[in-house]
Amino acid sequence: MPCQTVIMSETPSFLRPFVLTPPARRHERVANLDWYVPDGDVPRPAVVLVHGGPLPDxxxxxxxxxxxxxxxxxxxxxxxxxxVAVEHRMRVVDGPQGPATDCATAALDVAAAVDQVRADPRVDGERIALWFFSGGGLLSTDWLRDRPSWLRAVALTYPLLAPLPGWGVDPRFAPGVALGEPGGAVPPLLLTRVGRERKEMAETVAAFLDAAGDAGVRVEVIDVPDGQHGFDMLDHTDESRRAVEQAADWVARRPGSSPSRTAAAERYDTLLRHLGSGPVATRASCRN
Incomplete structure (x- = not known):
């Protein structure tokens, strides 16, 4: 009997379940934006979610x-x-010196998304937060440099905060450098840092925190000691769940809540009071 090759299929990491199970909610899809709208008809603060990259076409x-x-x-x-989850075009393209990561196009996509969100009548355009994940952390640069008054918070989760060698990224995408440039006050910053991060990415996080310290900018840090890159889908542990709860609560509070938030806030506040004293979340100053 001839040998047979058996191909085992495995769920890609990005399709693993989220570590929490919040109440399901239908979303609205318009162009490259998905909208998750709370109940009620008053203008709300908004959070724009910016995924990582580069991703294949x-x-x-x-x-x-x-x-x-x-x-x-x-x-x-x-x-x-x-x-609002925005899908941007951070891709690898052919550049003059070889393959390059196109952050410029992705940054334009994010900026256009923010403009659309702020213009929507369901949104209070003066209360916006941006939440960057993974390679999308590079796209925080312009916002940390320009610091518009309506930007109430920036969150960074297992982020890449400096271009990696060989990525061919425009050097202007350097979040740590942006912190030290003159301008208005830097918005409140939250960084979720994983203990099992890849070395080259962990080094960019450390350099960013050092740059923040040099610039006198405070960064609140949530540490996930046993977490890996993508812990919010890969590590279904109490540690991961606590970190996500605390990050989401921080992000939701910074733009300013509306009155109808109270019931949900009380539920999460109760959970955080029970869990917040553990070792996962540390409110740290800007240095390691």
Whole structure:
């Protein structure tokens, strides 16, 4: 009998379930934006979720259909803020010196998304937060440099905070450098840092925190000691769940809540009071 090759299929990491199970909520899909809208008819603060990259052109499904971003959208809406997941075009393209990561196009996509969100009548355009994940952390640069008054918070989860060698990224995408440039006050910053991060990415986080210290900018840090990159879909542990709860609560509070947030907020506040004293979340100053 001839040998047979058996191909085992495994669920890609980005399709693993979100570590929390917030109440399900239907979303609205318009162009490259998915909207998660809380109940009620008053203008809400909004959080724009910015996924990582670079991603291949033919990746299916796209990030807005990944359980992790649907989960964050539902979680934030349950906390009373309007959440919008933007799908941007951070891709590897052919550049003059070889393959390059196109952050410039992705940054334009994010900026256009923010403009659309702020113009929507369901949104209080003066109360916006941006939440960047993984390689999307590079796209925080312009916002940390320009610091518009309506930007009430920036969150960074297992982020890349400096271009890696060989990525061919425009050098202007350097979040740590942006912190030290003159301008208005840097918005409140939250960084979720994983203990099992890849060395080259962990080094960019450390350099960012050092740059923040040099610039006198405070960064609140949530540490996930046993977490890996993508812990919010890969590590279904109490540690992961606490970190996500605390990050979402921080992000939802910073733009300013609306009155109808109260019921959801009380539920999460109770959970955080029980869990917040553990070793996962540390409110740290800007240095390691």
């Amino acid at each position: 033919d990746l299916h499904p796209g990030p807005r259909d990944w359980p992790v971003y649907r989960g964050y959208g539902c979680l934030l809406a349950d906390l009373g803020v309007l959440a």
